[in-house]
Amino acid sequence: MRAAIAVIAEAGYLKASFSRIAKHAGLSSTGMISYHFAGKDDLLAACVTEIEEITGAFMQPRIDAAVGHVAQLRAYVEANVDLVGEHPAEVRALIDLIKNAGSRSDAVNGRLALFEEHFRTGQAAGAFGTFDARTAALSFTSGLDAVVATAAADVPEPAELARIGRELADLYVRATAPESTGESE
Amino acid sequence: MRAAIAVIAEAGYLKASFSRIAKHAGLSSTGMISYHFAGKDDLLAACVTEIEEITGAFMQPRIDAAVGHVAQLRAYVEANVDLVGEHPAEVRALIDLIKNAGSRSDAVNGRLALFEEHFRTGQAAGAFGTFDARTAALSFTSGLDAVVATAAADVPEPAELARIGRELADLYVRATAPESTGESE
Amino acid sequence: MRAAIAVIAEAGYLKASFSRIAKHAGLSSTGMISYHFAGKDDLLAACVTEIEEITGAFMQPRIDAAVGHVAQLRAYVEANVDLVGEHPAEVRALIDLIKNAGSRSDAVNGRLALFEEHFRTGQAAGAFGTFDARTAALSFTSGLDAVVATAAADVPEPAELARIGRELADLYVRATAPESTGESE
Amino acid sequence: MRAAIAVIAEAGYLKASFSRIAKHAGLSSTGMISYHFAGKDDLLAACVTEIEEITGAFMQPRIDAAVGHVAQLRAYVEANVDLVGEHPAEVRALIDLIKNAGSRSDAVNGRLALFEEHFRTGQAAGAFGTFDARTAALSFTSGLDAVVATAAADVPEPAELARIGRELADLYVRATAPESTGESE
DNA sequence: AATGAATGAGACTTCATTCAT
DNA sequence: AATGAATGAAGTCTCATTCAT
Structure with a gap:
């Protein structure tokens, strides 16, 4: 099951x-997989749930610790990139699953909606500038995935991961910053 | 063949x-496809080339018409989004091919290298600020693809496409802008 | 077990x-079935026996109550059709089992031999005319099954069942009637 | 294909x-069967059609040659039994297909409707007596199948087949004969 | 250039059965 | 008496590829 x-x-x-998967799990036939899961979709959905629990345990505390919309955006991005160092296989698998599940998956749509909502409330609070929240959410979640996937393909040192995360967060923070005036929140 | x-x-x-593909092409057998192409990879590579010619004919003039690194970045992004209105099927196909070819494909790597190089030279010229060119290239090409794929899935009005393109370009331009001082180039 | x-x-x-069967029986595993029965054939044979007891309890008294070969033939046919109204599920199952067990089953061969013997002794007693007892037995048992199966698929009112039974019995009685002379036995 | x-x-x-089937046909894999037929149902339907052509070629002339409802009924029954001598394999296969296709098949329902209609028109013409045409059709088609199937399982001499056919036809003719008066048609 | 048949591998699924607990 | 996991075989189907015609 972790084998999947x-x-x-x-x-x-x-x-x-x-x-x-059966071979990797030490099973002698594929029958057992069909026995435990209703079908391929069911197995994959179970994998997504499993992985999300693992990644959530790593990322959520760091995100929750951040105060303010901007800091939370940064925390999310950096935590996601750092995650590669902790759970490279899970990250690789999840991104592959997301990529191939397309827009049917709750995982994708959920995160997309989360980002969009975060941008919208942040804009209302003055933390973010004026931009299309949906387009930004789409672009940034996918862009984040790409960076993470690349890092996961050949995992670098933690320090390098941290640097990449910071760089990426910088880009997104700058892209979404309020126009002229100083700080906010 | 266009059928593919x-x-x-x-x-x-x-x-x-x-x-x-054979059915869609009006062929009664798959034999002909194997006859014309060395294998599936060959066929798909040919498709990529074909599509790139089509999309290049639309995008390249608009990119070339732009002057300066920032304007070219904007032109690329906007042209790519507008392209959805002209060739939705080709765009859908190309993005699907890119997604599944992964990092083996020249198409992906070529564009990635192009962006990275563009950022680097732009930074040297003072058009862009300080950031990791590779991370930005990765994130923005993938983000662009995601926006384009979403648009291609349910093609909106040209005006809406233009708006999305502008919004996305704004984000990327802002993310890569030089730190404090005014214009450049 | 009734579940089967x-x-x-x-x-x-x-x-x-x-x-x-296990699901229908509220069992969470098929293991118990294999535990109680030597194999699938064993289970099915047990089902046949069980059903025959049930149907026998309904049919036998009515057959025994009939006097004379002709009346018994009629009683068997009518009782069998009426049985559908009492035990539709058992009838459906038994006929399906008979159909698929083919000529290996004792149930089929027993009834066939019974009919054949009944015709032969009836012919000797002058109750039936001259005809090939085996052919008649074969044709009529199968014909009866078909009528019963059709009725069991969509159980009609008891009155309608009684009518069908009478009609079928009429056919068989007429087909086996002595040539010219009046009554017998 | 004949292999099936x-x-x-x-x-x-x-x-x-x-x-x-593939092994019997000398094919090295089952892929070819799926290539030629949409699925198992498709293959079986094709078999039914094929067999019906063969059996029709044998039976139809003999049925058409018969004059009057009674003679046609007799011709059908006798031709069907004699058919076993000519095409035992086809007969075995068709009856097995009919048995397992159940009431979904056009073959079954077609023949059933044919018999029922034949009985009804024959009754109107005075060739048959009073009985439920549907019940008779059901019983006699199934009874005929059973006799034919038994004969096909261990094909007897042509003379014996002819005798069985005559016996069975006698039964059905007698069962459906008009009540009292002499000949008709 | 095209067809139609064939291949061999691999996919997912279901089945009857076994067994340790 | 019951469970849950495992097995091995078989089932239908799809795929990329090959080849004679």
Whole structure:
């Protein structure tokens, strides 16, 4: 079962057949997988849930610790990039799953809606400037995924990860900053 | 043959089997496809090339017409979003191909390198601020793809496309802007 | 165990897998079925026996009450059709079992031999005319099953069942009647 | 393709898997069967059609040659039994297919409707007596199948087949004969 | 250039059965 | 008496590829 995640991380969504997963799990046949899960979708959904629990445990405290919309955006981005150092396989698998589940997945849509809402409330609070919250959410979640996926493909030192996270957060913070006046919140 | 592009656009990379393509092309057998192309990779590579020609014809003039690093970045982004209105099927197909080809594809790497180089030279010229060119290139190309893919899935009015393009370009321009002083170049 | 009969009646012999039966029986595993029965054949044979007891309890008294070969033939046919009104599920299941067990089953061969013997002794007693007892037995038992199966698929009113039974019995009685002379026995 | 019919005849509907058919046809894999037929249902439907052509070629002339409702009924029954001598495998296969297709099949319902209609028009013409046409049709088609199936399981001499056919036809003719008066038509 | 048939591998799923607990 | 996990086989189906015609 963790085998499924491992296989997706190693071989990718496309190659993650029941055979491969069964072999990785030390099972002698694919029958057991069908026995435990209603179908491939069910298995993959279970994997997503499992991974989200793991990643949430790592990221959520750091996000919650941040105060203010801008700081939270930065915390999210940096935590997500740092996550690669802790759970590279899970990250690889999740991003592959997200990529191939497309817009059907709750995982994608949930995060997208979260970002959009965060931008909107932040704009109302004066923490962010004027921009299309939806476009920003779309672009930044996907961009974040790409950076994370690249990092996960060949995991760098923690320091390098931290630097990348900071860089990326800088970009997003700058892109969403209020126009002219000084600080806010 | 254009059929392949159409099928990928409609059914997606995963479902784009030789059978499906042959049927869409009016061929009664998949043999012809294997006859013309060395294999599936070859066919897909040919599709990428074909689509890039089409999209290049639309985008390149607009990019070339822009003067200065910032304007070119904006031109690229806006042209790419507007492209959805002109060639939605090709855009859908190309993005699906890119997504599934991963980092093996020249198309991805080429564009990535192009962006990175553009950022670097722009920084040297003072057009852009200080940031990690590679991280920005990764994040922005993928973010752009996501916005474009979403637009292509349900093509909006040209005016709306233009607005989205402008919004996205604004974000990227702001994220990469020089720190304090006014204009440059 | 009654669950097996119910499942066969509802889903048919083909779909009556251990899983389905276990689920219908409120069992969480198929293991128990294998524990109680030597194999699938054993289970099905047990079902046949069980059903035959139930149907026998309904039919036998009516057959025994009839006097004379002709009356007994009529009683058997009519009782069998009326049985549908009392135990539709059991009837459905039994017929499905008979159909799929083919000529291996004792149930089929027993009834066939019974009919054949009944015709032969009836012919000797002058109750029936001249005809091939075996052919008649074969044709009439199967014909009876077909009528019963059709009735069991969509159970009609008791009155309608009685009518069908009478009609069918009429046909069989007429087909087996002595040539010219009047009554017999 | 004829292989499918042969396998059904030999091993029965239940065991007629693609593997078995492929092996019998000299094919190295089951892929070809799926290539030619949309699915199992499609293949079986094709078999039914094929067999019906063969049997129709044998039976139809003999039925058409008969004059009057009674003679046609007799001709149908006798031709069907004699058919076993000519095409035992096809007969075995068709009956197995009919048995397992149940009431979904056009083959079953078509013949049933044919018999029912024949009885009804014959009754109107005075060729048959008073009885429920539907019940008779159901019983006699199934009874005929049973006799034919038994004969096909262990094909007897042509003379014996002819005798069985005559016996069965006698039964059905007698069962459906007009009440008292002499000949008709 | 095109067809139609064939191949071999692999996909997901279901089944009857076994067994330790 | 019951559970839950495992097995191994078989089932239908799809795929990319090959090849004679």
